[in-house]
Amino acid sequence: MPQPAMETITFSSRPELYKRGYKHSNISISDEFQCELIDMRTSNEKQFQVGMDFYWNEEEIERITGTVTLCYSSGNGFGSWVESETSVDLSKPGLTIGKVFDTNFHVMYTSYRYSLTIHRSHCLHRLYEKMFSPSEQSDAVLLVGDKKLHVNKAFLSCHSTYFRSLFAKQADTGILIEGVTYDEFGLLMSTIYPEMVLSTDKTAELLLRLGDRFKMPAVMHHVETRLIEWTQLTDQKLMFLADKFKLQKLLERTISWIDFLDDSRMLKESAEYSELSDSTKAKILDRLNSLPLSNENYTNYSSDGYFNRDVMRNILFILVGVWLHNTACLIVSFCKSTKN
Numbered sequence: 001m002p003q004p005a006m007e008t009i010t011f012s013s014r015p016e017l018y019k020r021g022y023k024h025s026n027i028s029i030s031d032e033f034q035c036e037l038i039d040m041r042t043s044n045e046k047q048f049q050v051g052m053d054f055y056w057n058e059e060e061i062e063r064i065t066g067t068v069t070l071c072y073s074s075g076n077g078f079g080s081w082v083e084s085e086t087s088v089d090l091s092k093p094g095l096t097i098g099k100v101f102d103t104n105f106h107v108m109y110t111s112y113r114y115s116l117t118i119h120r121s122h123c124l125h126r127l128y129e130k131m132f133s134p135s136e137q138s139d140a141v142l143l144v145g146d147k148k149l150h151v152n153k154a155f156l157s158c159h160s161t162y163f164r165s166l167f168a169k170q171a172d173t174g175i176l177i178e179g180v181t182y183d184e185f186g187l188l189m190s191t192i193y194p195e196m197v198l199s200t201d202k203t204a205e206l207l208l209r210l211g212d213r214f215k216m217p218a219v220m221h222h223v224e225t226r227l228i229e230w231t232q233l234t235d236q237k238l239m240f241l242a243d244k245f246k247l248q249k250l251l252e253r254t255i256s257w258i259d260f261l262d263d264s265r266m267l268k269e270s271a272e273y274s275e276l277s278d279s280t281k282a283k284i285l286d287r288l289n290s291l292p293l294s295n296e297n298y299t300n301y302s303s304d305g306y307f308n309r310d311v312m313r314n315i316l317f318i319l320v321g322v323w324l325h326n327t328a329c330l331i332v333s334f335c336k337s338t339k340n
Contacts, residue, residue, distance in 0.1 A: 066116035
């Protein structure tokens, strides 16, 4: 079994004013890891009780080890600093490391630093090994990297026309699958196997790309449904994914979210806008045309009574793009007809 991946992260916060009786939040984030400085409160006026809470994604991180140093300086923060280093070995999120500082001051400055090793979880690898181990149901072997994956042809053929065609052409053993890693293929299969792993914002685009390549509509539908139900991806990113992978329900939903003309400005200025197809840009224009101009949020008039220039520019930008596309199509059609 592969060992869990490990990585070391270090962080040093800036000194911040820390008043007695106030709740403080000094948050640093590294990937799926979050650390928060908190006021644990104490009834003793000569003591400050400072704590650090750690949170992480348990599906991604199994354990955290290392050292954490809490520091404080009484008064104006220019005096000497008192430090306290603590070794940590955390197996569950939400655990607090606390330190009590004795001081006669009602105001002090605090900071913290840490050097922590993140132990990545290998629970997914255990799932992959269980999925692809030899069994009575497996009747074909796929080769992904240096791994042999034992699969059931009927099951994969039911979910994928790609594999249905592949199994019809090649032998049952040693079918090479290129352009994908073991972890990526395992993640893809885990969305259709009985012990399903739900997609996340982090894995959505990868699953859509693989689902599209291997012709697996169940995977595409699963990711689309998850993105419609809950996501923290931007509207622009969602529209890009919906357009690229032809997710009609998600595309209709994201376009329906355009309720203000300012939304079109944000979309046009996004990196994803240039990647959108002309047909989607035309749908965006239809949506803009359907917005009621009687609403002040839509009209966006300037102080002199004329329509806001930015709004007009955005609409014209989309109109010109659609017009150029239609003109190009007409020219291509004309050239083909003249050749005939």
